[in-house]
Amino acid sequence: MTFIYPVDSNKSHPLPLSPEYKSSIKRAPNKPLIPMRHTLSELTGPVYGHETVREGDSDLTTQHTGEPIGERIIVHGHVRDEDGRGVPDTLVEIWQANACGRYVHVRDQHPAPLDPNFTGAGRTESDASGYYRFVTIKPGAYPWGNHHNAWRPAHIHLSVFGYSFVTRLVTQMYFPNDPLFPFDPIFNSVPDEKARARMVSSFDLENTKPEWALCYRFDIVLRGKNATPMETK
């Protein structure tokens, strides 16, 4: 058992240096990464959830005394590996701007209102089938200094652990049909069009709650581990 997690899977990721995204220019390594075999250190990983997730952590609309402003949404889906198996008991953490496109963060100086009833952070644990669910507010687009008239498409940041340290993933979930997609160097840092599409959630009418909230489905796919060199197929 040498490469239990196929390195080929990593082709879906952006290249470290993506010059249109200016912050990557001085932060991407110049020297080639050094290939190595996975050892126990890479094949194991933290299992988090049970103790860290509190009741209510997955509902970002009920963390304060009042209701946040904006469009209430449900975001749900499965954490799976690339062989289609649900990944249970994994911690899913999210953080996002409010409905006006403003983060709580002290460094966000975008002149849009802060919402006293919205922090924009949540966490949950996937269940035995890998299913997770959040209730939140649809984030707004916001300007950033990358280039003239640069606006980030609305997005929710997600952090997921899988079975091992090499399946660790931080990504962003986007919303369908966003007109800002063609102009966003972070979204477009993923060269493959099909891989890019996997970062876009789908509108889910079936699970939209009447008179209450629209629903979006976002399946998160982590590296799978059965494609080992020993496998015969």
Place this chain on the structure above:
Amino acid sequence: MKPTGITPSQTVGPFFKYGLTPSGDYAWNDAFTNSTLTPDVTGDRVRIEGRVFDGDGVVVPDAMLEIWQADAQGRFADPQDKRALPNASFRGFARCGTDKDGNYSFDTIKPGVVPDPDGKPQAPHIVLAVFARGMLRHLYTRIYFSDEAGNAADPVLTLVPADRRATLIAVREAGKAVYRLDLRLQGDDETVFFDV
């Protein structure tokens, strides 16, 4: 239904702190700290500290580092490791955001020896993941310890050109259980990152 590929990585962005790291500025983030230490942990307690720099030698104030390591006996708190942990509450994971001067620190224990796939001993090491604004995918590296004789024969460290190995070795400060390791994302002294 079999998916057609994995979800691509995206940058953690500059605003992760209130969601992920305990900076003290926000009420939310109490889930993780920069310490793996638990009351029942055994082993040599050490502190690892350093700074993160970009290609111009400018500090990176918006990086997030995560460590994952074995306990002092080389065992991982992972269901795949069937050996019982001697320290029941030790998790082996910690997370730290850099401060405005690019500083990070971890309080932990020195890990034990972990075998490589051939069963050969690996020198004590900590796996480190580096996230930051501007980094579209996090980077993997390792932290070794300057006072370990086993470094010379470590199967991963020996994959690294000799003149770059120092970028992975935290240097023990005289008379203290403190090791220093700066990370350089780019440039002449660029930290070695691994393709895993």
